[in-house]
Amino acid sequence: QQALPNVVILATGGTIAGAGASAVNSATYAAAKVGVEKLIAGLPELSKVANVRGEQVFQVASESLTNDNLLTLAKRVSALSKQSDVDGIVITHGTDTLEETAYFLTLTVHTNKPIVVVGSMRPGTALSADGALNLYNAVNVAGSKDAMGKGVLVTMNDNIDTGRDVSKNVNIKTSAFSSQWGPLGMIVEGRNYWFRAPVKRHTMNSEFDIDSITTLPPVEIAMGYEGVSSVAIDAIAKSGAKALIHGGTGNGSVADRIVPNLQKARSDGVIVIRSARVPDGFVIRNAEQPDDKYDWVVAHDLRPQKARILAMVALTKTNNTKELQRIFWEY
Numbered sequence: 001q002q003a004l005p006n007v008v009i010l011a012t013g014g015t016i017a018g019a020g021a022s023a024v025n026s027a028t029y030a031a032a033k034v035g036v037e038k039l040i041a042g043l044p045e046l047s048k049v050a051n052v053r054g055e056q057v058f059q060v061a062s063e064s065l066t067n068d069n070l071l072t073l074a075k076r077v078s079a080l081s082k083q084s085d086v087d088g089i090v091i092t093h094g095t096d097t098l099e100e101t102a103y104f105l106t107l108t109v110h111t112n113k114p115i116v117v118v119g120s121m122r123p124g125t126a127l128s129a130d131g132a133l134n135l136y137n138a139v140n141v142a143g144s145k146d147a148m149g150k151g152v153l154v155t156m157n158d159n160i161d162t163g164r165d166v167s168k169n170v171n172i173k174t175s176a177f178s179s180q181w182g183p184l185g186m187i188v189e190g191r192n193y194w195f196r197a198p199v200k201r202h203t204m205n206s207e208f209d210i211d212s213i214t215t216l217p218p219v220e221i222a223m224g225y226e227g228v229s230s231v232a233i234d235a236i237a238k239s240g241a242k243a244l245i246h247g248g249t250g251n252g253s254v255a256d257r258i259v260p261n262l263q264k265a266r267s268d269g270v271i272v273i274r275s276a277r278v279p280d281g282f283v284i285r286n287a288e289q290p291d292d293k294y295d296w297v298v299a300h301d302l303r304p305q306k307a308r309i310l311a312m313v314a315l316t317k318t319n320n321t322k323e324l325q326r327i328f329w330e331y
C-alpha cells in the first residue's frame with residue numbers, strides 16, 4: 001500500500017465556502033462563510049486519497065480580491081511548494097475571478113508540483129451542491145504524480161482545465177467553466193484521464209518568479225463598444241496606470257475616433273495592449289490597427305482580464321514593447 005500524498009488546501013472564500021438560508025437557495029446565499037476546517041470535515045472521503053490539512057488565507061468573495069491578496073496567496077503557494085512534506089496544493093476560490101488567480105499562479109510559481117484552483121457554483125447548503133465533488137477532484141489531482149509539470153489546473157464540473165485557458169463563461173450553471181482550446185482531461189471516481197497538455201510557458205518554465213515580485217503595477221481595462229467615447233481611456237491614461245488593456249470589438253478593433261487618444265496615452269508612456277471583448281478567437285497583430293506603427297502590443301488569445309494579469313507580471317521585468325509582445329506570444 002502506497003503512502004497517501006500530502007495536500008494542503010488554501011482557502012480563500014467564494015461560493016464553495018458559501019451558505020444559503022435553505023436547500024433551494026442555489027443563487028441567493030452568502031459567499032465566504034464556511035471555514036476550511038469545516039469544509040474538510042464535511043468531506044470525509046478526502047482522507048482516503050490524501051493527508052489533507054487546511055489554511056484559511058482569506059475569507060472573501062473573489063470579486064473583492066486585490067493585487068496585494070494575489071501576492072500574498074502566490075507567495076504562500078510558492079513557500080509550500082518548496083516543502084518536502086507537501087506534494088500538492090489546492091486553492092479554494094470564488095469563481096468570479098478564479099481564472100485570474102489561476103493564471104497569475106501559472107505565471108509566477110516555480111514548481112512541478114500540482115497546484116489546483118477550485119470553486120463551486122452552488123453553496124454547500126444547496127440541493128445538488130457541486131463544491132464537494134469539485135473539491136474531491138481537486139485534492140485527487142493535487143495528489144497525483146501524473147498531474148506534475150502540467151502547470152496550474154482548475155477542476156470544475158469533472159473537467160481538468162489549464163489555469164491559463166479557462167474562463168467562467170456561464171454565470172449561473174454548474175457548467176460555468178470552459179476553455180476555447182478544450183480541457184486537458186477529466187476526473188471520474190477519483191481517477192484522472194488526460195487527453196492533452198499545455199504548450200504555453202508556465203510554472204517551472206516561466207521567467208517570472210513570485211519570490212522576487214514585491215509589488216504589481218497598476219493596469220486598467222477599457223472596453224470597446226458601439227458609440228464608445230474616450231472618457232475611460234483618457235481617465236486611465238491620467239491615472240498613473242502603466243498599461244491600458246483595450247477590450248476591443250471583433251478582432252480587437254478600435255473606433256477611429258479614440259485612436260488618437262490611445263496614441264496620446266502611448267506617447268505619454270502608457271503601454272497600450274489590444275485585446276478583444278469577443279470571448280474566443282485571438283487578436284492578429286497589425287490587422288485592424290497598425291500595431292507596429294503605433295508601438296502597441298496585442299494580447300494574443302487572452303481576454304482583457306487575463307491580459308491584465310500577464311501585463312502586470314511582465315511589467316515587473318520590462319516595459320519594452322518588443323519584449324512585452326514576445327511575452328504575450330509565449331505565455
Ligand SMILES: NC(=O)CC[C@H](N)C(=O)O
Pocket residue numbers: 013014015016031060061062063093094095096097119120121122
Ligand atoms: N460561484 C461563486 O463562487 C461566486 C461567488 C462570489 N461572487 C465569488 O466569486 O466569490
